[in-house]
Amino acid sequence: MTSADLHQSWYLRICEEFDAFCDKVDEKITKEQQQLKACKKRTELENKLAVELKLKSDLNRQLAELEHRGSELDRVCAAFESRLTIADSDQQRLENAKETYQLAKELTGIRLDFSAPPNVAKGYIKNESHRALVPFDMPLDSEALWRLAANTHTPNNQNIPPN
Numbered sequence: 796m797t798s799a800d801l802h803q804s805w806y807l808r809i810c811e812e813f814d815a816f817c818d819k820v821d822e823k824i825t826k827e828q829q830q831l832k833a834c835k836k837r838t839e840l841e842n843k844l845a846v847e848l849k850l851k852s853d854l855n856r857q858l859a860e861l862e863h864r865g866s867e868l869d870r871v872c873a874a875f876e877s878r879l880t881i882a883d884s885d886q887q888r889l890e891n892a893k894e895t896y897q898l899a900k901e902l903t904g905i906r907l908d909f910s911a912p913p914n915v916a917k918g919y920i921k922n923e924s925h926r927a928l929v930p931f932d933m934p935l936d937s938e939a940l941w942r943l944a945a946n947t948h949t950p951n952n953q954n955i956p957p958n
Contacts, residue, residue, distance in 0.1 A: 920947045
């Protein structure tokens with residue numbers, strides 16, 4: 796072998812070893828980059844988990860507070876309801892008023908709209924025998940309402956609202 800061949804052989808062996816070394820370095824760099832990526836992903840997931848756990852803790856605390864408030868409201872409502880009673884005399888007056896209203900409704904055919912303001916008489920008068928349905932909306936005046944009811948129930952069915 797000549798010295799040029801020996802020199803070339805030595806050079807090729809060094810180049811091959813250097814290429815092998817570079818390949819190992821590239822592999823290690825790739826492996827380290829993959830590990831770094833996995834580590835970053837894991838850190839990101841751990842941070843998200845920490846945020847979610849804190850949120851869960853806050854929500855559990857709020858739930859406990861709301862349950863406490865609900866229990867307190869239930870207690871207050873129960874105490875309030877226990878104080879709400881209607882006297883027997885008031886209950887009897889209420890029953891009598893309901894019966895009187897039902898009787899007046901059947902006798903006169905007057906149906907009141909209780910959503911009207913307190914100073915307004917509003918509703919309709921119904922007369923099935925004359926097939927009449929007369930609406931009314933007037934200032935509260937019992938005489939005018941009675942005249943309207945009487946006119947609705949007259950035999951000749953004169954449905955003239957009062958002035």
